[in-house]
Amino acid sequence: MHDFLLAFLGGTLLGLSVVGYLYVNGRIAGVSGLIAQVLNLQTIFKTPALWFLLGLFVVPFFYGMVQTPNIELNASPLMMIVAGLLVGFGTRMGSGCTSGHGICGISRLSKRSMIATLTFMFAGFVTVYLIRHIIGAF
Numbered sequence: 287m288h289d290f291l292l293a294f295l296g297g298t299l300l301g302l303s304v305v306g307y308l309y310v311n312g313r314i315a316g317v318s319g320l321i322a323q324v325l326n327l328q329t330i331f332k333t334p335a336l337w338f339l340l341g342l343f344v345v346p347f348f349y350g351m352v353q354t355p356n357i358e359l360n361a362s363p364l365m366m367i368v369a370g371l372l373v374g375f376g377t378r379m380g381s382g383c384t385s386g387h388g389i390c391g392i393s394r395l396s397k398r399s400m401i402a403t404l405t406f407m408f409a410g411f412v413t414v415y416l417i418r419h420i421i422g423a424f
Contacts, residue, residue, distance in 0.1 A: 316386020318377040
């Protein structure tokens with residue numbers, strides 16, 4: 287039950303932050319778009335995106351002080367770098383990431399976001415199945 291409550295609280299906080307960001311700034315809180323804003327040297331200090339992203343990195347450290355996370359990584363650093371680059375490439379190709387399409391787009395009933403989310407979720411399922419069960423890499 288404890289895990290359920292933490293997941294519920296996390297989802298609620300995520301939903302409130304996304305709605306708050308949209309309401310206050312008039313922009314979608316997709317992480318790839320926020321990173322693009324922060325990496326743009328002309329807008330880095332003029333945008334609240336920096337604070338939103340900083341929260342994404344800082345809060346897990348505070349959580350780690352209160353609760354010991356049970357995380358196990360079974361991938362090599364090289365595999366994680368390759369996976370990150372592929373995700374970044376896919377985000378640019380799909381005009382958004384899981385947070386932009388999956389959380390913000392679906393909540394706005396965007397058909398484009400629904401199709402994008404179904405597509406990248408399906409691609410993720412197939413990739414994991416192929417790598418783990420067909421190739422046997424993990």
